[in-house]
Amino acid sequence: MTPPPALTVRPSAPLETDGALARDTLRLMAGKTIAFAVAFALPILLVRRLSQTDFGLYKQVFLLVSTVMTVLPFGFVMSAFYFLPRHPHKQGRVAFNILLFYVILSAVASVVLLGQPAILQGIFHDPRLAALNGPIALVVFTMVGFSFVELLALARADVRTATLLIVVLNLGKSVLFLGAAFVFASFEALVYAAILHGLLQAGLLFWYLTTRFPDVWRGPSWSVMRAQLGYAMPLGTAAILTVIQADLHNYFVAHYFDAASYAIYAVGCFQLPFLSILSDSVGSVMIPAIGRLQLDGKAEDIVRLSARLTRALAAVQFPIYVFLLVAGREFIVVLFTTRYVDSWPIFAVNLTLIPLSLLTSVSDPVLRAYPAYIPWLLRLRLALLGVLIVGAWLATSHLLMLGAIVVMVAVNAADRVALAVVLGRALHVGWRDLGLLRDVGKLAVAAGLAGLATAGAHALVADGRPVIVLATSAAAFGAAYLLAVVLLGVPTADERAVVAARVGDLLRRCGVRPGRLGVGCVRGEESR
Incomplete structure (x- = not known):
């Protein structure tokens, strides 16, 4: 397979310097760090206010909303990253096309839920969800139809406004959800809070469209729409298969187990928002940067930039992964109370996604720059989807929740490793480039050594209160990891x-x- 020919476009803008990319990334990270703190606190507070059954129902409703939000629009907004810089005189049309696409599809989904409430009961087997089909349909319409405002800002390289939008939306969501939970203490109240959050999201989107795209209300451009669809649909289909890989196991567990049991599983599948925020922030800046390098035919620069990205992410993700393997049980108990201690085995398996996410963060910007490889990726994910369906069904139908998470992690590992190998060949990565990842190997060794030291400290205080065990383990790991990183010579002179x-x-x-x-x-x- 050969890389696609270069696109015929106007000359690309000069590549941003590393300093400019770093400033944009740090600015975005600052806003998303606030979002991280808010998103991290939300489920921790909700489990203390809701019953286990209500928390399970809440997780089921927003599992559905999250899946629809990702799957239904086919990632159409991502076409903005490609078309806005290439069509500066049609930016309003591009933005309106995205709005139209999202609103139509979310409206169709909402009408289906309104007309067929049995869909909810068929998926989750709980009559309380079917009885709320009207409000849930409205949540889908507002939260899906107007969900792309910060991505549109990033596509315009408007990082400052995107950061502000991320902070406002996440704070607004938390205030509404926590207010509903503490006043009414029911998952039904959270559904109505989500409707209000969707309306806030819609208001901010219309404000941004009006102020940043003066000609947006001139209506759609069907020729541009066709071009956007041609770009977005293959990527969107691949993204859909990715989401199915990530979410399908949840639906099998929700179908075969009651809401209280699903709450245990959902806590076990808890992912640190900070890691996704870090990956998204870097990826949002790297997608246009790598796209410009591809247009200029600088494959070697893409390899070097990807290696630097891998090093930066590994410095954070490797230690978190190893630390949670050692102290994850106490982490679950401290965050979610002893009611959810049975989530620990599921959480331990789910942690494998942390180092695997390195491959995703590096591969995604490259894949968008080399779309000729998307058909191959679709075939791979369709094959893996069959494995996932059979494996998850066998596990959950025999009431093995742990089996469901094992199957999901194994399928995701196969997907990410295969994609990284193929894209590496596209960039002509060879053994000569292995030296670019020298520090990544050192960081893995440092995390492993720190984990061994922490296991000893953990054993000494294992009989203490969970919060004491967790704090002691964190202190031991932090000191050991920093020492190992320095002794292994990872920091550069500039970093020192x-x-x-x-x-x-x-x-x-x-x-x-x-x-x-x-x-x-x-x-x-x-x-x-």
Whole structure:
């Protein structure tokens, strides 16, 4: 298979410098860090207010909404990343096409739910969900139809506004959901809170369209729509299969087990929002950067940029993965209370997705720059989907919840490894490039050594309160990991200088002269 020919477009803009990319990434990360804190706290507070059955029903409703939000629009908004920079005089038409596509499909889904409430009971086997088909249909319409405002801002390289939108939407969601839970203590109240959040989302979207795309209300452009569909549908189909791979096991468990049991499984499938926020933030900036490199025929630069991305993500994801393998049981108990301690075996298996997400974060921007490989990816995912369906059905029909998560992780591992190998061949990655990943290997070793040290500390305090065990393990792991990273020589000279400067600034603010401690001093202070 050969890479696709270069597209005939106007000359690409100069590639952003690493500094510009870093600033955009950090700005986006700042906003998403706030979103992380909010998203992290929401389920932790909800489990303390809702019964286990109500929490399970809440997770089922928003499993459905999340799946529809990802699957139904075929990732059509991602066409904005391709068409907005290439069609500067048709940006309003591109934006209106996206709005029209999302609204029509979400309206169709809502009408189906209104007319066929038995669908909900057939999927989840709980009559309470079928009785709420009207409000749930409205949630689908508002949360799916107007769900793309921050992505549209990122496609315009409007990182500042995208960051603000992310913060406002996540804070608004948490305020509405927590208010509903603490006042009414029922999952039904959360459904109505979601409707209000969808309306807030719609208002912000219409504000952004009006202020950033003055000609947006001129209506659609059918020729541009066809081009957008041609770009988005293959990618969207691949994304749909990815979501099915990620979510299908949840539907099997929700179908064969009651809501309270599903709550246990859902907690076991808990994913740290910070990791997805980190991956999304970097990916949102890397997609256009790698796209421009591909247009300029700079495959070697794509490889080097991907290697730097892998190193940066590995420095965070490897230690989190190993630490949670050691102290994950206490992590579950502290966050979700002892009612959910049975989630630990499921959580332990699910943690495997953390290192696998490295491959996804690196592969996705490259895949979008080389769309000729998408048909191959579709064939692979269709084959893996068959394996997933059979495996998840066999596990859940025999009431083996743990089996469902094992099948899902195995299928995802096969998908991500195969995709990384194929894209590596497209970029002509060879053994000569292995040195670019030297630090990634060192980071894996550092995390492993820190895990061994932490296991010893964990054993010493294993009989204590879960929060004490977790805190002790975290302190031991943090110290051991940082020491191992330094001893293995992972930080570059520039990175060491940045850390020394920031430590020096912190010490000066605390009234300590850093030169006395050997941290570093400003010129002229050495002899004082």
